[in-house]
Structure formats: structure tokens, C-alpha cells
Amino acid sequence: MEWSIQDIARSAGTTSRTLRHYGEIGLLAPSRVGSNGYRYYDQDALVRLQRILLLRELGLGLPAIAEVLAGQRDTAAALRTHLDLLEQERQRITRQIASVRTTLEKTEGGQQLMAEEVFDGFDHTQFKDEVVERWGKDAYDKGDQWWGSLSDEDKRAHQQRQLDIAADFGRAHQAGLAPDSDVVQAITQRLHEWIGAAATVTKPYFVGLGEMYVADPRFTQNYDRHGAGTAELVRDAMKIYAERNL
Amino acid sequence: MEWSIQDIARSAGTTSRTLRHYGEIGLLAPSRVGSNGYRYYDQDALVRLQRILLLRELGLGLPAIAEVLAGQRDTAAALRTHLDLLEQERQRITRQIASVRTTLEKTEGGQQLMAEEVFDGFDHTQFKDEVVERWGKDAYDKGDQWWGSLSDEDKRAHQQRQLDIAADFGRAHQAGLAPDSDVVQAITQRLHEWIGAAATVTKPYFVGLGEMYVADPRFTQNYDRHGAGTAELVRDAMKIYAERNL
DNA sequence: GTAGAAGTTGACGCAACGTCAATGTCAAAC
DNA sequence: GTTTGACATTGACGTTGCGTCAACTTCTAC
Numbered sequence: 214m215e216w217s218i219q220d221i222a223r224s225a226g227t228t229s230r231t232l233r234h235y236g237e238i239g240l241l242a243p244s245r246v247g248s249n250g251y252r253y254y255d256q257d258a259l260v261r262l263q264r265i266l267l268l269r270e271l272g273l274g275l276p277a278i279a280e281v282l283a284g285q286r287d288t289a290a291a292l293r294t295h296l297d298l299l300e301q302e303r304q305r306i307t308r309q310i311a312s313v314r315t316t317l318e319k320t321e322g323g324q325q326l327m328a329e330e331v332f333d334g335f336d337h338t339q340f341k342d343e344v345v346e347r348w349g350k351d352a353y354d355k356g357d358q359w360w361g362s363l364s365d366e367d368k369r370a371h372q373q374r375q376l377d378i379a380a381d382f383g384r385a386h387q388a389g390l391a392p393d394s395d396v397v398q399a400i401t402q403r404l405h406e407w408i409g410a411a412a413t414v415t416k417p418y419f420v421g422l423g424e425m426y427v428a429d430p431r432f433t434q435n436y437d438r439h440g441a442g443t444a445e446l447v448r449d450a451m452k453i454y455a456e457r458n459l
Numbered sequence: 460m461e462w463s464i465q466d467i468a469r470s471a472g473t474t475s476r477t478l479r480h481y482g483e484i485g486l487l488a489p490s491r492v493g494s495n496g497y498r499y500y501d502q503d504a505l506v507r508l509q510r511i512l513l514l515r516e517l518g519l520g521l522p523a524i525a526e527v528l529a530g531q532r533d534t535a536a537a538l539r540t541h542l543d544l545l546e547q548e549r550q551r552i553t554r555q556i557a558s559v560r561t562t563l564e565k566t567e568g569g570q571q572l573m574a575e576e577v578f579d580g581f582d583h584t585q586f587k588d589e590v591v592e593r594w595g596k597d598a599y600d601k602g603d604q605w606w607g608s609l610s611d612e613d614k615r616a617h618q619q620r621q622l623d624i625a626a627d628f629g630r631a632h633q634a635g636l637a638p639d640s641d642v643v644q645a646i647t648q649r650l651h652e653w654i655g656a657a658a659t660v661t662k663p664y665f666v667g668l669g670e671m672y673v674a675d676p677r678f679t680q681n682y683d684r685h686g687a688g689t690a691e692l693v694r695d696a697m698k699i700y701a702e703r704n705l
Numbered sequence: 706g707t708a709g710a711a712g713t714t715g716a717c718g719c720a721a722c723g724t725c726a727a728t729g730t731c732a733a734a735c
Numbered sequence: 736g737t738t739t740g741a742c743a744t745t746g747a748c749g750t751t752g753c754g755t756c757a758a759c760t761t762c763t764a765c
Contacts, residue, residue, distance in 0.1 A: 217742080217743085218742090218743075219742070219743085223626050224619060224622045224623065224626065225622075226685075228722085228723085229742090229743085230722065230723065230724085231721085231722065231723095233722095233744090233745090234721070234722055238721095249729080249730060249731090249743080249744085250729085250730095250743075250744055250745085251730080251742090251743060251744075252743090252744090267562075269721095270555075270558070271555060271558055271559050271562060272552075272555045272559070274720075274721090275720080275721070276720095288566050289563060289566045289567055292559055292562060292563050292566070293563065295559060296556065296559050296560070296563070299552055299555055299556050299559065300556060302552055303549060303552045303553060303556065306518075306545055306548055306549045306552065307549060309517060309518045309545055310542065310545050310546060310549065312516070312517055313517050313518070313538055313541060313542050313545065314542070316513075316517060316538060317535060317538050317539065317542070320534050320535045320538070435470060463711085463712080464711090464712075465711070465712085474753085474754085475711090475712085476752095476753065476754065476755085477752080477753065477754095479713090479714090479753095480752070480753055484752095495712080495713085495760080495761060495762085496712075496713055496714080496760090496761090497711095497712060497713075497761080497762090498712090498713090515752095520751075520752090521751080521752075
């Protein structure tokens with residue numbers, strides 16, 4: 214018993230294009246090819262095709278399916294691996310859904326959808342979790358309120374000040390200045406004032422923030438774009454500043 | 460204030476390649492291009508980039524983002540549409556996970572992973588409960604025995620007949636034929652004969668089976684993969700057929 | 706002056722086919 | 736014997752969002 218390409222395509226619920234594709238990639242060859250170039254598939258090919266489609270519906274990739282069918286890989290093992298992937302994927306989407314919901318609430322609350330930058334040139338809402346965890350919800354809310362109270366102009370200016378400070382740290386680092394040098398400590402004071410606009414700065418807060426500048430790449434790059442190692446200079450300078458002044 | 464491509468890439472947490480891509484597709488043009496071909500981006504471009512990346516992290520496609528940023532589309536509306544998509548996607552993956560789990564259990568139970576299809580293109584042991592409940596244990600045992608008595612060849616042939624019948628129903632539905640049309644009734648007769656091979660077909664049995672085709676998604680999809688609404692056509696056709704012939 | 710970092714423009718690759726385009730075959734109808 | 740229409744073939748591009756060379760030019764710092 215032998216069928217034409219359309220026949221098996223229809224009976225297996227797929228398309229002739231798909232069969233040709235499987236032929237091309239060596240996943241399912243026709244059992245016979247006529248002198249006219251027509252492909253014909255027999256019983257065995259049909260069975261194989263059905264197994265392929267079954268696995269594909271489970272979401273396996275064609276290369277993975279090929280391995281399983283070639284017996285190079287245990288079906289159960291492949292499925293378990295795949296299951297992990299699927300669960301990760303679901304996790305990701307679940308998180309995305311949560312994010313979209315949050316964003317929707319924001320925009321519907323009349324907020325402009327803009328990357329609001331505070332603290333260090335980033336949308337501070339992005340750091341909500343970290344901030345709340347380290348310094349409590351009050352600290353976050355206070356900073357958030359303060360930020361919201363600024364005009365767009367003020368926001369921009371504030372953000373620009375941070376950029377300038379970062380650039381100055383970069384130049385100091387480039388010049389090889391020490392964290393306890395007067396120049397660096399002067400820049401650090403400006404940083405202190407800048408942060409003080411948004412939050413009450415305590416000693417552990419300031420020191421912790423400095424450590425975060427090094428530990429969290431989102432902050433690190435903010436300084437290190439002015440030269441690798443700048444963030445570390447800033448952290449050390451902040452620690453010294455805190456010891457001396459806070 | 461102006462930055463090079465690497466500068467904004469780093470500060471926004473993306474790559475220069477991405478920025479060039481956005482330039483190519485017209486999503487974000489550099490604010491200035493030097494005579495040497497270098498791209499430079501200003502404050503406004505940075506803000507725009509940040510909004511783009513924000514939306515992208517929520518999973519929106521670049522064209523959708525372009526519409527939103529162009530003001531052609533309301534952000535909230537776009538997000539709501541997107542939310543629906545995400546939820547569908549999560550549904551799909553959840554179903555896939557369930558399927559993979561089922562398949563895993565089967566293969567670990569030592570069963571051969573093959574599409575054993577009977578009754579309606581499915582592994583009939585999967586429907587044991589329903590069959591026993593509706594038509595009694597005898598009916599199930601009889602069908603099961605009959606099925607077991609077939610050679611693999613015969614099983615295949617029987618299964619193939621069902622697939623052909625389903626495909627024909629699909630084409631009839633696509634053609635807009637009525638359930639009481641001669642063509643559809645002829646297909647239904649073939650279905651009757653096909654079922655008759657396994658079980659004694661009575662009027663309520665036939666009608667009930669038709670209803671199950673619509674009520675149980677495992678059956679429904681078997682027909683509806685040939686076009687949404689096919690299962691309903693089959694049910695109606697079976698009812699009419701039963702009234703006239705059983 | 707020269708090295709090395711950073712910039713540029715192509716162009717391919719990925720996953721799994723969908724979708725033309727241009728053309729050849731086959732069975733049935735005229 | 737020919738025409739027609741359905742079905743077949745082999746390319747080859749399009750899809751999504753960049754990653755990743757490759758080959759070359761430009762800037763920056765010593």
C-alpha cells in the first residue's frame with residue numbers, strides 16, 4: 214500500500230510542504246520516488262510520520278524528534294528534558310503577564326509611560342523589589358512620591374546631574390585618583406547631595422548602595438561605561454565618605 | 460549631550476547591533492550621523508529607546524511598539540490585546556505540559572509510543588471510563604476484544620478508514636453542505652458501517668456518540684482539525700441518519 | 706606612528722514551514 | 736489527439752529579532 218504526498222498529508226492532518234520539508238532535513242524520506250520525481254509513502258512511513266507529528270504536538274523540536282526516532286535518545290528522557298523547558302517557558306510568560314498587568318494599571322492610572330529615571334538613571338520602579346527588601350517599603354514609597362512630585366524638567370535635570378557625577382568619577386578614575394583623595398571625596402559629596410534629594414541617607418544606606426553599584430550590573434555599567442573599574446572606585450569612595458561624614 | 464552607539468547601548472542595557480537594527484527598520488533613528496558614518500544619539504533618542512525596551516520586555520513585537528510610539532495606537536489598548544495573546548500562549552503551554560506528562564506516564568508504563576487509534580482515532584483505552592459508564596462494561600469488553608483480535612495490518616486499515624471519513628466530513632463542511640444532504644448522509648453511512656465493525660449500533664447509541672463528538676474535546680478536535688464546526692456537522696448528520704435508518 | 710578599541714556596512718543563520726513562481730505529469734473529458 | 740484541471744516538482748523568499756562573523760575604516764592613547 215502506497216500513497217501520494219497529498220494522501221498521507223491529508224490523512225495525517227498536515228501539508229505536503231511539511232512532508233517535503235521533512236524529506237529535505239532527512240527526518241522522513243519517501244519510501245519511493247518515481248522516475249517523474251513524485252514521492253510515494255508506504256505504511257511504515259505513515260507510522261513514522263504519525264509518531265513525528267505526535268511528538269511535534271508535544272512541542273519537541275524536529276532535531277530532538279529525529280534523535281528519538283533514530284533511537285539515539287530515550288523517549289522518556291527527551292520528554293523530561295522538554296518538560297523542564299516547557300515549565301520554564303510557562304514561568305516566563307506568567308511573569309510577563311504580571312508585568313503587563315502592572316504596566317496596564319500604571320497607564321490606566323493616567324501615568325505617562327516613560328522610563329522614569331531616578332536613583333541612577335533607571336526606571337526606579339524596576340528596582341522596587343530590591344529597594345523594598347533592603348530598605349523597606351517606606352523608603353521606596355518616599356522616593357517614589359518625591360520623584361512623582363517633580364516636573365519633567367526637574368526630572369531631566371536631576372537625571373543629568375547623575376550623569377555628570379558619573380562622568381566625573383570616570384575622569385577621576387582615569388586619572389588614577391585614589392578614593393580618599395580630595396577630588397574624589399568632593400565628587401562623592403555631590404553624589405551624597407544628589408541621593409539626599411530623594412531619600413534620607415544613613416551610613417549603612419550609603420555604604421550598601423555603594424556595594425550595590427559594584428554587585429548589580431545594571432548599576433555597574435552605569436559607572437563603568439566611563440572606564441572599567443569606575444564603579445569600584447565609587448564604592449570605595451562612598452565607604453570612606455560614609456565613615457567620615459555619616 | 461550626545462552619546463556614541465556603545466554608550467547608549469550599554470546604559471540602556473542592550474547591544475549596538477540592536478540599535479542598528481532599530482535604525483534599519485525605522486524604529487529608532489540616530490539623532491545625528493557623523494560624516495564618518497558614526498551614529499550619535501541624544502537625550503530624546505535615549506528616552507525613546509528606553510520606552511522601546513520597556514515595551515519589548517513585556518513581549519510586544521517591534522511593529523506593535525512602533526505603532527504605540529507613533530501614537531497611532533493607545534498604549535493601554537495595545538497592552539490589553541497583548542495580554543490576551545500572552546494568556547492564550549500560557550494556556551497552550553499548560554496544555555502541552557499536561558500532554559507531555561500523560562505521554563511520559565505511558566512510555567514509562569512500558570507502552571509502545573505509537574498512535575494506537577480506534578473508535579475515533581484515539582487510543583481507546585483512554586476512553587474506557589466513558590464507554591463503561593454510558594454503554595456498560597459489556598460493550599467496552601466486546602469492542603476491546605474485537606480490537607485485540609485484529610492484526611496490526613487490519614488495525615491500521617481500520618484506523619485509516621476513520622481518518623478518511625473524518626477528512627471527507629471536513630471537506631463537506633468546508634463546501635458548506637447541509638447535514639441532511641445526500642453527500643453528507645453517504646459519508647455518515649460509511650461512518651455507521653465503520654462503527655458497526657466494532658459494536659452493535661442502535662439508534663440511541665449512534666445519536667449519543669454524535670453528541671459526544673461535540674461535547675468531548677478529544678473527539679471534537681479530531682473532526683475540527685478539518686475545519687472548525689465539522690464536529691457539529693457530524694453530530695447533526697448522525698442524528699438525521701439515525702432518525703431515518705435506525 | 707602605531708597598536709588596539711570601537712565604529713561601519715553587509716550578509717548568513719536560526720525554526721518550521723507558508724507561500725508564491727515557474728514548470729512538468731497524469732487522468733479524465735472533449 | 737488534445738485540452739483541461741488537479742496535482743506534482745524544485746527553487747527561493749518571508750517570517751522574528753537580533754547574534755555572529757567578516758572585511759574594512761576610524762578614533763584614541765601612548
